[in-house]
Amino acid sequence: MSAAYDGYDELPAHAPVGRLSARVALRLGPFDLDVAVVAEPGEVVAVLGPNGAGKSTLLGVLAGLLRPDAGEIRLGERVLGGDGVFVSPEGRRVGLMGQDPLLFPHLTAVENIAFGPRSQGVAKVRARAAADDWLRRLALAEFADRKPAELSGGQRQRVALARALAARPELLLLDEPLGALDAQTAPEIRHVLRTHIRAAGTTTILVTHDVLDAATLSNRVVVLDHGRVVETGVTAEVLAAPRSEFTAALAGLNIVAGVTLTAARPGESIAIAPVGLAPVVGQPEPGQPGGLTVSGFAADELAAGVPATAVFPPSAVAVYVGPMGAGSPRNLWPATITALQPGPSAIRVRAVLSAAVGTAAGENSVVLDLPGSEAGAAVSADLTAASVAELHLEPGMRVYLAVKATEVRVHAH
Amino acid sequence: MPRWLYLPALIGFAFLFLPIVALVVRADWSAVPSAIVSPAALSALWLSVECGLAATAVCLVVGVPLALMLARHDSPVIRFVRALVTLPLVLPPLVGGIALLYLLGRNGLAGQYLTLWFGLTIPFSTLAVVLAEAFVAMPFLVISVEGALRTAGTRYETVAATLGAKRWTVFRRITLPLVLPGLASGTVLSLSRALGEFGATALFAGNRYGVTRTMPLAIYTAFNGSGEDQDAAIALSLLLVVVAIVFLVLIRGWRPEAGR
Numbered sequence: 001m002s003a004a005y006d007g008y009d010e011l012p013a014h015a016p017v018g019r020l021s022a023r024v025a026l027r028l029g030p031f032d033l034d035v036a037v038v039a040e041p042g043e044v045v046a047v048l049g050p051n052g053a054g055k056s057t058l059l060g061v062l063a064g065l066l067r068p069d070a071g072e073i074r075l076g077e078r079v080l081g082g083d084g085v086f087v088s089p090e091g092r093r094v095g096l097m098g099q100d101p102l103l104f105p106h107l108t109a110v111e112n113i114a115f116g117p118r119s120q121g122v123a124k125v126r127a128r129a130a131a132d133d134w135l136r137r138l139a140l141a142e143f144a145d146r147k148p149a150e151l152s153g154g155q156r157q158r159v160a161l162a163r164a165l166a167a168r169p170e171l172l173l174l175d176e177p178l179g180a181l182d183a184q185t186a187p188e189i190r191h192v193l194r195t196h197i198r199a200a201g202t203t204t205i206l207v208t209h210d211v212l213d214a215a216t217l218s219n220r221v222v223v224l225d226h227g228r229v230v231e232t233g234v235t236a237e238v239l240a241a242p243r244s245e246f247t248a249a250l251a252g253l254n255i256v257a258g259v260t261l262t263a264a265r266p267g268e269s270i271a272i273a274p275v276g277l278a279p280v281v282g283q284p285e286p287g288q289p290g291g292l293t294v295s296g297f298a299a300d301e302l303a304a305g306v307p308a309t310a311v312f313p314p315s316a317v318a319v320y321v322g323p324m325g326a327g328s329p330r331n332l333w334p335a336t337i338t339a340l341q342p343g344p345s346a347i348r349v350r351a352v353l354s355a356a357v358g359t360a361a362g363e364n365s366v367v368l369d370l371p372g373s374e375a376g377a378a379v380s381a382d383l384t385a386a387s388v389a390e391l392h393l394e395p396g397m398r399v400y401l402a403v404k405a406t407e408v409r410v411h412a413h
Numbered sequence: 414m415p416r417w418l419y420l421p422a423l424i425g426f427a428f429l430f431l432p433i434v435a436l437v438v439r440a441d442w443s444a445v446p447s448a449i450v451s452p453a454a455l456s457a458l459w460l461s462v463e464c465g466l467a468a469t470a471v472c473l474v475v476g477v478p479l480a481l482m483l484a485r486h487d488s489p490v491i492r493f494v495r496a497l498v499t500l501p502l503v504l505p506p507l508v509g510g511i512a513l514l515y516l517l518g519r520n521g522l523a524g525q526y527l528t529l530w531f532g533l534t535i536p537f538s539t540l541a542v543v544l545a546e547a548f549v550a551m552p553f554l555v556i557s558v559e560g561a562l563r564t565a566g567t568r569y570e571t572v573a574a575t576l577g578a579k580r581w582t583v584f585r586r587i588t589l590p591l592v593l594p595g596l597a598s599g600t601v602l603s604l605s606r607a608l609g610e611f612g613a614t615a616l617f618a619g620n621r622y623g624v625t626r627t628m629p630l631a632i633y634t635a636f637n638g639s640g641e642d643q644d645a646a647i648a649l650s651l652l653l654v655v656v657a658i659v660f661l662v663l664i665r666g667w668r669p670e671a672g673r
Contacts, residue, residue, distance in 0.1 A: 063575055089574040090583075096575040102568055106590040115586070119578035167576040 017041040017201050018076030018170035024061045024068040033057050033227040037205070039171070039220075044197060044204040046218035046235065048211070048247070053224040055207040059173045062205065063096045064089035075171050090119075095169030095202075099179030101160035103148035109159045110135060110144040116167025134162040137199075138192065154185040158192055165200050172197065172204045178213060191300055193217060194412065215239055215255045215309050216411045223247050236309070254317065254379050256294050256310045256353075257413065264298035270410050271295045272308050274353065274377045292353065295330040296408025307413040316407035317381035319349060320400040321391050329402040335379065337397045346382035349393060351401060353377040433654065440651060441644045448648035456623050457631035458652060461608055464539065464627060468546035468607040469554075469600060476554040476603075477596070481588070483555070484562035495559075502552045509548050510616025517544070517617075541618035542625050546607035553602040561595025562588070604660055608653070628653045 020039040026032075033054040039045045047055050060066040062073060064080065064087060072082030075094070080087045103112050113131035118124065135141045138158045148156055157177065164172060177193060178186045194217055197204050208214055214221050214235055221238045223231040231238055231247055236257035238247060258272035271293040294310040302308055318329070335351035342348075379401055383393075393399070448454060483495050501509055517524040517535045527533040535541050569591060573583045589596070611629040618625040620634060628649060636646035 065571060089571070090577055090579050092575075093577065094575060096572065100568075102572045104569055104573075104587060104591075106593075115573065115578070116576035119573070119576055119582050119586075163576065169575075 018078075018203055020062075020073075020075050020171050020203055020205070022062060022071065022073040024058070024071035024073065024081075026057065026061060026066060026068045026071075028057065028066075031057070031227060033061075035222075035224065035227070035229050037222055037229075039203050039205060041203055042201045043220065044206055044218045046214035046221045047205060047207045047224060048209065048214055048221055049224035051209075052226075054227040055224055056175055057227075058224070059096065059175050059205065059207055062171070063094050063173055064092050093168070093170045095164040095167055095172045096175065097160050097164045097172070097177055098175040099177060099181075101148070101156040103151075103156055103159055103163070105148055108145045108147055109140060109151065109155075112148070112159055113163045113166045116163060120167070130166055131162075134166045138162050138196065152185075153181055154188055157181065157185075157189050161192065161196060165196065165202065169202060172200075172202045174204060174206045174208075176208055176210075177206070178208075178210065187299065190216060191412075211239060211253060211255070212311060212411070215257075215311065216413055252314070254310075254312050254314060256377055256379070258294060258308060258310065260302050260304055260306050260308045260410070261293060263304045264302050264410075266298055266300060268298050269295065269405060270298045270302060270308075272310055272410060274310075292333060293331075294408060294410075295405040296410045297405065299409045300412040302410065302412055309411045309413045310408050311411060312403055312408040314348060314380040314382040315346070316403055317379060318402045319351075319381050319383060319387075319391065319393065320402060321393075321397070327402065328404070330405040331401075331403040331408065333379070333401045335399055335401050337393060337395050337399060338378070339395055340388065340393065342385075343382070347385055347388045349381045349383055349388065351379055351381070351399065353379060353401070354398075436647060436650055436654070440647045444644045445648045445651065448645045449652050451645070453622070453631065454645075454649055454652065457626055457628045457649070458656070460539070460542070460623070460626065461628040461653075462656070464542045464546055465604055465607040467543045468550055468610075469604045471543065471547040472551045472554045472603045472607075473600065476551045476599075477558055479551075480555045480558035480562060481584075484559045485567070498555050499552050501549055502556075506549050506610065506612030507616055510545060510613035513541075513545060513548060513613065513617040517541075536617060537619040537621060537625060539618075539624055542614050542627060545613040545617045546610045549610055549613055550603040550606040553606055554599040557595050557599030557602060558592055561592035561599075564595075565591040601661060605657055608657060608660070628656075 019041045020037065022038075023036040025034045031052070031054065035054070035058060037045065037047070037058065047058065049055050057066065061068050061081075067086060068081060070082075073080040075092070078087070079085050080092050080094070103109075104115065107115065110128065110131045113134050114124075114127040117127035117130050122130070132141070132144065135144050138161065140155065140158055140162065143151060143155060143159075148159070151159065161177075174193070178189055181189055190213065197217070206213065206217055218235045220233065221231075221235045222229055223238070236255070239255045256272075256274050258274040261271045261273055264270035273293055296310050296312070334354045336354055337349060337351045339350040340347055341350065381401060387393075479498065483491060483498070504512075514521065514536060516522050517527070519525065519528055519534055519536065524535060527535065535544065565588070569587050570583050573587045574580075578586070608627075609629060610627070611633065614625065614627060615630060615633075620626050620630045626634065632646050632649045632653070635649060636643055
């Protein structure tokens, strides 16, 4: 293996990009995992699922920590497992980073990061230089000589990411990397992960139970339940139109994928045009029903014209029937009700946003319904049973959905 | 801490410390220097240090891998092996000496072949002292290192493997440094146990001046045996106390800050 690293300096700073294609079956006592997962080169695939669905077991098999009973794992041009082949973890070039950063406690930050290259036969000076480079990239330069015990949780997780990437894995496995971080640190590390996984172009499998991680970090999702794949597809589509009950429950937040119309710094207001629902003609006007923009506040640094995801809770969505006058909510969208689901405290009204054809539209515009699964713009609203009854809401009804911009967080995607 | 528990605590301390005081008080200090620099004392001291270090080295070379095997596997066989490893701890050292004699003695289970094939006779040699000391000291090292290995767990080793480190690299750069505090205390325990070893040495190695007469045997001989006076025994005992303290200080000084 070490021959591949002789040219550490000459190779691009980032890892080779491999395509993962895995089909694994494994029985562990009463639990039985049988899944197929594919990740295209450079793709980030989120693996979602309830506790005990087999997410971490899958990662263990991919990392070579567990030996599958059957199946085949291919990474790039190599076969890592299956058919009598079993490559041990140290020979796989599959990196693993969990919610516990597990930095080697006796080594400094820079020594931790240099550990991978050193172990793969890179000379001390060059490994150190590569580690210094990673420290700079992750804004950790001043902490190079600190021991893990002298770093904050977020800093440790950044060092752990640098250490994983410095080993130049062909596949990176992230096992709930934000799971142990507090609410202040998690967004920062989510941002760091997004930036550096993209920059490294490493094929990545991300296990998470946080729909926001999946929505903001991944291209595709695989939903596991009881050791089986129950749903898979493009992230925005799966989350917008969940087919499995688990995904629906998971996607408790409204997630609308789109493209930013303006640039914004964190905390500033911003608007996005939802994918597939951008106005056909004319400049979108935020707040106008036909404009079909989603206004909110930026959670990350965002440029204009980049992919972004708007996230807001169903409790923030109000439903109007019929024409209405001027109002304060910046978001007012025509929609069609698709389903009513009674919940424990409210009735969840599911609706798909409708694309308007024409100029900035009002009541007279032609409204074109797009199926949610294609458009990726299903929105749920939680209403009281009394409201639902009073408005006589039922599937198929045309309504307007109103959301205050302050309730909408726009994340980079 | 309940206040009344200080009483038994202080009694315990006094019980451990007062005998040393009695030794110091009883010593004939005018005779101590000459007793310590006597050829007999110096020979015993040198032999003790030499054999103690050699026995500790033996413990480290085979004891650390043994601890690793016990910590990283779990099966009925391993549990049985672990029970056997701790046996020398509860065995009277005299029994250990006899057992070694019947294994490695001239007519012993293995000893007869050593004599037959290699012309090697172990009992009553300096090598026998080292082996007897290693026999009684090794369980201390194994237990202490195994405990440290279990506490450290395998998670760091797993991470190291996913970073591309081969098993020997993981052992050298991750496993060993992580258990260093346990390894250090195990080494101290083994060394002190080896320095104080008497019973197994006496039976397996005998009491030959300059060959197998270590400090404990020299003290016994001076106090009880061939008619030398008790003052020499006391002086030698004090010397052993000082040697033990020196070793403790040396190893504590070398030991890196633990628990980081």
